[in-house]
Amino acid sequence: MKQLTISQLVRKNILELQPYISFRDHNKFQAPVLMDANESPFGEYNRYPDSTQKELKRKIADFKNLSPNQIAVGNGSDELIDLIIKIFCEPKKDAIMMMNPSFAMYAFYAAINENKVIKIDLDENFEIIKQDFLKVSKETQPKIFFLCSPNNPTGNSVEDIEFYLQNFDGIVVVDEAYIEFSTKKSSLELLVKYPNLIVLQTFSKAWGKAGARVGIACATEEIIRLINTVKAPYNVNSLSQELILKSIDESDKLQQNVENILIERAWLESELEQIQCVIRIFPTDANFFLVEFDDVNLVYQKLLEKEVLTNKRAPAIPDCIRINIGTREENKSLIAALKNL
Ligand SMILES: Cc1ncc(COP(=O)(O)O)c(C=O)c1O
Known part of the structure; x- marks a missing residue:
């Protein structure tokens, strides 16, 4: 061309x-x-x-x-x-x-x-x-x-x-x-x-x-x-x-930061896989996951009530919420909130 x-x-x-x-x-x-x-x-x-x-x-x-x-x-x-x-x-x-x-x-x-x-x-x-x-x-x-x-x-x-x-x-x-x-x-x-x-x-x-x-x-x-x-x-x-x-x-801190986030990403993925309302975790090359939930509105609302802020993409991407990787403590808060909906 x-x-x-x-x-x-x-x-x-x-x-x-x-x-x-x-x-x-x-x-x-x-x-x-x-x-x-x-x-x-x-x-x-x-x-x-x-x-x-x-x-x-x-x-x-x-x-x-x-x-x-x-x-x-x-x-x-x-x-x-x-x-x-x-x-x-x-x-x-x-x-x-x-x-x-x-x-x-x-x-x-x-x-x-x-x-x-x-x-x-x-x-x-x-x-x-x-x-x-x-x-x-x-x-x-x-x-x-x-x-x-x-x-x-x-x-x-x-x-x-x-x-x-x-x-x-x-x-x-x-x-x-x-x-x-x-x-x-x-x-x-x-x-x-x-x-x-x-x-x-x-x-x-x-x-x-x-x-x-x-x-x-x-x-x-x-x-x-x-x-x-x-x-x-x-x-x-x-x-x-x-x-x-x-x-x-x-810039050595950059590599450390990326490695820490990748470790947390793997940890969060394995934890999310065990959550009942999680239907699918889309593969990611980034510092966030797009996650498909059963009853996405309820999940999003309940997380919000616990002041866990995520990014609801539904209805544009049906049933999905985008969640970025946090510190271990933040990731644990998310998982605890999802376990206790
Ligand atoms: C794909 C993409 N491009 C650009 C930006 C904006 O980045 P910046 O903070 O450099 O304005 C974002 C922020 O979320 C993003 O997701």
């Missing part, structure tokens, strides 16, 4: 947009007197954060084996989803495509931007039906296809991602929010091959830094330049940048 180029896909007004340039962040100074940004000269955190996130990008790039020019940093990957839609989708005209069920925010940001949302229903194993994908994408010509792998809320990974990259005439976003919990390969290695690929990752899940709100988009320099052009200049605050820099310095 002959692919449209990025400049053919991007909105014309975005292509013509001049980025807001913070002069001091784009130039090198030895000991500058800072009288350019109307900040307070006093106090801690009185200065604006680095709008280019230089140090952070350099560290992330080293860690991921990429170039800093292939990385955009967002206020969570949520912000990046919003920006990607804004860059490529003309309001009231263009459409995005997503798996169904999948992460709700793709449709949310598309709706804000007045873009149509085309949903491809997954089969009974929560896999994409390739014929449906080919047919629907040809008929509707969406600008962006959001692939979530591992998929939230189903937990499984998308098979054969290259097939979609080769057969989609637009931008393919592979959202890898849960990739660290999976044994599957990241799509980052496909960046060299596919100029229409954007990989999203986040510090919110395996890195345990949801409160910092830091996510990344990895893509060609051309796409990253566009994201940097449309983002708010100071979208990632100084405290968060420092925290993530420190986390990367201590």
Whole structure:
């Protein structure tokens, strides 16, 4: 398939947009007197954060084996989803495509931007039906296809991602929010091959830094330049940048965190299997399970009464609740609540 180029896909007004340039962040100074940004000269955190996130990008790039020019940093990957839609989708005209069920925010940001949302229903194993994908994408010509792998809320990974990259005439976003919990390969290695690929990752899940709100988009320099052009200049605050820099310095903790969650995942699965109202636990590559229950509304309500908060996906996914892995103590509370419905 002959692919449209990025400049053919991007909105014309975005292509013509001049980025807001913070002069001091784009130039090198030895000991500058800072009288350019109307900040307070006093106090801690009185200065604006680095709008280019230089140090952070350099560290992330080293860690991921990429170039800093292939990385955009967002206020969570949520912000990046919003920006990607804004860059490529003309309001009231263009459409995005997503798996169904999948992460709700793709449709949310598309709706804000007045873009149509085309949903491809997954089969009974929560896999994409390739014929449906080919047919629907040809008929509707969406600008962006959001692939979530591992998929939230189903937990499984998308098979054969290259097939979609080769057969989609637009931008393919592979959202890898849960990739660290999976044994599957990241799509980052496909960046060299596919100029229409954007990989999203986040510090919110395996890195345990949801409160910092830091996510990344990895893509060609051309796409990253566009994201940097449309983002708010100071979208990632100084405290968060420092925290993530420190986390990367201590990246051995990441592996430990993932291992602990995988141990808890195995424990929780074996406990859930013994609960009478559990009908099915879907296989997962993530830090959560989708679980099918007998009388899902009652189960959800009873858990809520015991202040065990879970995420009911029924009726969209019949009889199912999504439950993320907690500490052993939290997991025990869930199991105790389920045993005493
Ligand atoms: C698939 C997926 N993508 C993105 C996000 C958002 O992540 P962030 O915290 O980086 O905004 C989530 C959060 O639940 C998610 O499940």
